[in-house]
Amino acid sequence: MISILLVDDEPLANRQMQGLLAAFPEVELTGVADSLAEARACLAARMPDAVFLDVEMPGGNAFSLLPEIDDSTQVVFVTAHERHAVEAFAVAAVDYLVKPVAPERLAETLRRLTTPSGERAAAAKDEVEAEAIVDRAAAGPQLKVPLRNSRQKTVIRIADICWIESLRNYTRVALHSPPRLLVFRRRLGEWLADLPEETFARVSRSEVINLALITETMWKSRSETTVLFGAGVEPLRLGRASILRLNALLGAGDT
Secondary structure, X not given: OEEEEEEOOOHHHHXXXXXXXXXXXXXXXXXXXXXXXXXXHHHHHOOOOEEEEEOEXXXXXXXXXXXXXXXXXXXXXXXXXXOHHHHHHHOOOOEEEEOOOOHHHHHHHHHHHOOOHHHHHHHHHHHHHHHHHHHHHOOXXXXXXXXXXXXXXXXXXXXXXXXXXXXXXXXXXXXXXXXXXXXXXXXXXXXXXXXXXXXXXXXXXXXXXXXXXXXXEEEEEOOEEEEEOOOOOOOEEEOHHHHHHHHHHHHHHHO
């Protein structure tokens, strides 16, 4: 038996997933949450074996919930956009599902969820080692840092870091080559101690940006501006205070 919590702000999507899961007697549904706040309450009451997470949620997204999910709980992202697949695997998700979810695809996901952890760990180790070989062949300073829910560490080039966002005891990091979005078991202060001040700027208490990799800033409103870092890289959305700080830094760099 595997216990699962559903988190999706769309009632229809939740009903459809419940119907699909009902065909699998080995599944126990522990709750259905239609907001991040309700999801946190469900997790506090009982930590399930797995969480099915919609990516885009009102007031935030699934990544902001990750630090509150136990490392022993497996994560499956459910999304309407295939582009989120890279992000899902980047944070060590077991799988991702694209809406509408096909029954046979869900069966494959459940198979992955019930695969012995030793087999998953071996596969993860192989992936990390392969990535490390590629990174060692690349030029430039590197860091070896731990992923969110793995004892394994991955090697990244400092020059590939586009931005870093604090998630309490964790950080979300957008990388450039190849474009990836990873969640690390590392505080923002630890990153700052390793990053060159002439390239990386802290624009708020929770956000650090690599000024050298910014390709464009797009104004959306008085309270939100999107910072772009090239094709495939997750953009960073900044509030008014952060973008004012960034504009000041970019202007100072031009003088």
